[in-house]
Amino acid sequence: MAKKNRLTHFFWHYLKAYKVQLLVIMVAIIISTYLQVKAPEYIGNALTELATYAGTFIYGGEAAADKTPFTEIIILLVMIYAMNWIAMFIQNLLMAGVTGKSTNTMRIDLFKKIEKMSIRFFDAHQDGEILSRFTSDLDNISNTMNQALIQVLTNISMMIGVLIMMFRQNVQLSLATLAMAPVAVAFAAIIIGKARKYVNIQQDSVGELNAYIDEKISGQKVIITNGLEEETIEGFKGFNKKVKEATFKGQVYSGLLFPTMQGLSLFNTAIVIFFGSWLVLDGSIERAAGLGLIVMFVQYSQQFYMPLTQISSQFSMLQLAFTGARRLNEIFDEEDEVERPDVSEIDGLHDSIRLNQVNFAYQSDKPVLENVSMGAKKGQMVALVGPTGSGKTTIMNLLNRFYNVDSGEILLDGKDIRDISLPSLRSQIGIVLQDSVLFTGTIRDNIVFGKPDATEEEVVNATKQANIHEFIMSLEQGYETEVSDENNIFSVGQKQLISIARTIITNPDLLILDEATSNVDTVTESRIQKAMENIIAGRTSFVIAHRLKTILNADYIVVLHQGKIIEEGTHEELLHQAGFYAELYHNQFVFE
Numbered sequence: 001m002a003k004k005n006r007l008t009h010f011f012w013h014y015l016k017a018y019k020v021q022l023l024v025i026m027v028a029i030i031i032s033t034y035l036q037v038k039a040p041e042y043i044g045n046a047l048t049e050l051a052t053y054a055g056t057f058i059y060g061g062e063a064a065a066d067k068t069p070f071t072e073i074i075i076l077l078v079m080i081y082a083m084n085w086i087a088m089f090i091q092n093l094l095m096a097g098v099t100g101k102s103t104n105t106m107r108i109d110l111f112k113k114i115e116k117m118s119i120r121f122f123d124a125h126q127d128g129e130i131l132s133r134f135t136s137d138l139d140n141i142s143n144t145m146n147q148a149l150i151q152v153l154t155n156i157s158m159m160i161g162v163l164i165m166m167f168r169q170n171v172q173l174s175l176a177t178l179a180m181a182p183v184a185v186a187f188a189a190i191i192i193g194k195a196r197k198y199v200n201i202q203q204d205s206v207g208e209l210n211a212y213i214d215e216k217i218s219g220q221k222v223i224i225t226n227g228l229e230e231e232t233i234e235g236f237k238g239f240n241k242k243v244k245e246a247t248f249k250g251q252v253y254s255g256l257l258f259p260t261m262q263g264l265s266l267f268n269t270a271i272v273i274f275f276g277s278w279l280v281l282d283g284s285i286e287r288a289a290g291l292g293l294i295v296m297f298v299q300y301s302q303q304f305y306m307p308l309t310q311i312s313s314q315f316s317m318l319q320l321a322f323t324g325a326r327r328l329n330e331i332f333d334e335e336d337e338v339e340r341p342d343v344s345e346i347d348g349l350h351d352s353i354r355l356n357q358v359n360f361a362y363q364s365d366k367p368v369l370e371n372v373s374m375g376a377k378k379g380q381m382v383a384l385v386g387p388t389g390s391g392k393t394t395i396m397n398l399l400n401r402f403y404n405v406d407s408g409e410i411l412l413d414g415k416d417i418r419d420i421s422l423p424s425l426r427s428q429i430g431i432v433l434q435d436s437v438l439f440t441g442t443i444r445d446n447i448v449f450g451k452p453d454a455t456e457e458e459v460v461n462a463t464k465q466a467n468i469h470e471f472i473m474s475l476e477q478g479y480e481t482e483v484s485d486e487n488n489i490f491s492v493g494q495k496q497l498i499s500i501a502r503t504i505i506t507n508p509d510l511l512i513l514d515e516a517t518s519n520v521d522t523v524t525e526s527r528i529q530k531a532m533e534n535i536i537a538g539r540t541s542f543v544i545a546h547r548l549k550t551i552l553n554a555d556y557i558v559v560l561h562q563g564k565i566i567e568e569g570t571h572e573e574l575l576h577q578a579g580f581y582a583e584l585y586h587n588q589f590v591f592e
């Protein structure tokens with residue numbers, strides 16, 4: 001029940017801005033339903049008038065025959081059809097507007113929500129799975145609103161109209177007409193319940209399938225180099241089979257609705273005929289009027305059950321929209337990044353940044369950092385070293401508040417970073433990761449990403465410090481060269497240099513650097529090294545260091561092992577300790 005309320009609430013939230021349009025649509029639906037119900041009566045009258053005219057014409061001659069009543073009814077009929085056309089046109093036009101605007105708002109809200117999500121959310125969801133909410137789920141909602149909603153509303157108003165007309169004619173026969181309605185509703189509820197289950201599975205499987213396709217396409221090089229094409233296709237078939245099976249089962253149940261409703265409708269027609277005849281024989285209904293009444297109620301019975309049948313046939317489409325709404329709600333229900341209510345702004349790093357007894361786990365049963373205490377004074381460079389999986393990246397994630405500590409605290413100038421507003425904190429931090437991402441746009445766009453109003457001088461200054469200015473100038477279109485992450489005109493090293501320039505331009509007080517381990521040629525390697533030195537100079541920095549030279553440049557070295565600090569100090573101090581670090585050093589940092 002709560003779920004249904006949630007869906008009703010969801011649709012109402014997006015439709016309430018269009019109350020007036022929806023009201024006009026409803027009125028237009030009622031008008032067109034009325035006109036459609038009324039038209040056959042006028043056709044009948046027209047035929048009667050035509051017969052009268054023809055009779056008079058044949059027996060009394062043209063002069064005696066008056067075709068005015070016939071002509072008048074025909075004109076009226078034309079007007080009825082024209083009004084019906086206008087009413088339907090208004091419905092469709094307004095509905096297209098309401099659908100377009102409301103799904104557009106849904107799409108914007110969804111994107112806004114995703115932009116507010118924490119890194120934990122992105123770590124826990126695959127890209128393709130998130131993407132499918134924007135594609136198939138929103139499409140389903142939009143298609144249903146455009147195509148099925150008016151038909152469903154028309155059918156409901158038709159049923160109400162028929163009910164009113166029936167009860168005005170004869171209450172007993174009306175009740176007989178409704179005899180199978182509870183059975184029909186019960187059947188529909190059971191079948192709908194079953195179908196909903198499979199439509200839900202279907203849409204979830206589509207999400208998983210999208211995630212699989214997305215992952216495999218972006219990892220295509222690895223697949224080819226490892227000769228895993230066949231395995232990948234088999235994996236795809238597995239996910240595709242899940243979609244196929246759920247779609248089939250959903251369709252089977254949805255498909256059951258239409259024939260079931262039609263069967264019940266026919267059965268009810270028989271009830272009406274028998275019950276009507278019994279009433280006539282019993283004398284409850286006058287014999288002369290009996291036959292006409294029975295014929296009328298046979299029609300009512302069909303008119304009443306037909307909309308029910310049609311609603312049922314549109315059901316699978318409605319179900320897709322409900323499932324789409326449920327899946328959008330799953331995202332809307334996710335928690336945003338939480339800020340303490342009394343957060344404040346900072347204007348930079350003035351003294352130090354420290355981790356105090358920090359404990360952290362991505363999953364509660366697997367501690368990743370245990371009792372980590374370390375820090376950097378303003379202007380210092382701290383190198384984090386340790387084997388893979390020791391928790392270096394995790395410390396960077398906590399410093400930037402991609403995640404919050406489970407216990408302990410991180411203090412920036414003595415202030416808990418959870419008390420600092422996220423935008424304010426992050427504006428002071430510059431990050432260069434191993435995998436540098438380029439966004440679609442020009443090189444310039446990519447460099448001024450964090451400072452769109454940067455001057456030409458600032459851009460060139462940043463690229464010079466990052467050692468990439470000359471390379472950019474050697475390109476035919478220089479800073480205006482169009483790039484994207486898939487555009488392979490840059491090597492990994494060059495991408496990292498652009499990413500360093502992007503960070504330099506924001507002039508952050510605190511730097512988080514993850515030194516690239518990927519093999520780059522020696523020229524690029526020394527360029528990166530120089531760029532790193534330039535960006536670090538005069539700033540406070542934490543560097544996940546892989547190169548000996550970087551480590552030797554550090555003011556302080558922290559050695560991590562399985563989430564714990566096992567050694568710390570300057571290079572000389574650590575060598576003197578003759579422990580893990582000294583061994584790594586003598587082995588030329590083989591964990592690279």
Ligand SMILES: Nc1ncnc2c1ncn2[C@@H]1O[C@H](COP(=O)(O)OP(=O)(O)OP(=O)(O)O)[C@@H](O)[C@H]1O
Pocket residue numbers: 123362363368386387388389390391392393394395
């Ligand atoms: N998003 C995540 N969800 C769950 N566990 C994670 C996540 N990210 C990292 N881990 C786990 O946390 C531990 C520490 O990982 P982390 O990335 O901090 O190590 P690292 O020292 O940076 O390793 P590397 O040098 O290979 O980058 C590892 O055991 C890893 O499996």
